[in-house]
Amino acid sequence: MTSRVILISAAISEALREARFDDGSPVDAAGLRTARTAAAAGAVPAGSRLWVSPTPRCRQTAEALGLDDGVDAPELAGLDVGRWRGATLAEVSAKEPEAVARWLADPASAPHDGESVRAFCDRVAERLDSAAEFDGRTVAVVEPEVVRALVVRVLGAPEPAFWRVDVPPLTVTEFSGRAGRWNVRAGRPLA
Template identity: 80%
Template sequence: MPAGDRLWVSPGARCRQTAEALGLGGAVDVPELAGLEVGRWRGATLGEVSAAEPEAVGRWLADPTAAPHGGESVRAFCDRVAGCLERAAEQDGRIVAVVEPEVVRALLVRALGAPESAFWRVDVAPLTATEFSGRAGRWNVRAGRPLEGRA
């Protein structure tokens, strides 16, 4: 994994623990990089929620503006996360961030100018690197590179 000039981490416990395990001490929590807020569905599996509220789950998966769980919609989430991509573009040097898989999905959607419906079509494997290079408005992406240890 390439070294970074700045280290960002999603505020979730597993991201902080992963950053520490990767030797990325001193990472700064970035609230905008928190995972998708799913409201009252938090802590339940998709299978559990689908069994209890199939129509609501169907609406959520089909409509990027829907938030039947009382949390944030996919569109709002992509907008929130995209702010970090814009902020990163304004800074010099490399930023290394340890984030939830859905954050990577949202960044990919925004960086590539894809519709929000593509959010559910991207799989992000655990412990892989996705690199964004370029600048705001013109991003290049290298996705899914396995981590091989810290350089």
């Protein structure tokens, strides 16, 4: 049985524009407009199941795309950055340069008292593999780092590659296959 999982990265927010660690900020007006335009143009893929990351940004994006009947998927929540939440990388680097260096170099490190990149990749990969239990399409609206983590896992790339995958807002990344053997098609703009 072949499954298809289509990830839509959330629309842009003020936190993303300012390069801040997510703090639960909503989608900004431009992001909502772009998402609504994509929905009106019929660009949103249909699926048998709809999962939505529990962040306000993902929920608002799903609603703007006309996907407001999605099921919360806590396993697809963004990376928990603990006490760094709401700060910019520049601010954290100025206060805790050694901690940031360790975090960026060691995927098992979590100096922010949150989640390590390794644990995060493991968490979201489990959810992807659970989609293999279903035939048909699953559509999920998620944070960009969820897409990064899954691309790294599916390709079997080393975990430091997590920092090298760019995921723009409102792009589609598609996984097809089954648990343990997925193919990836990345980066198609939604609109």
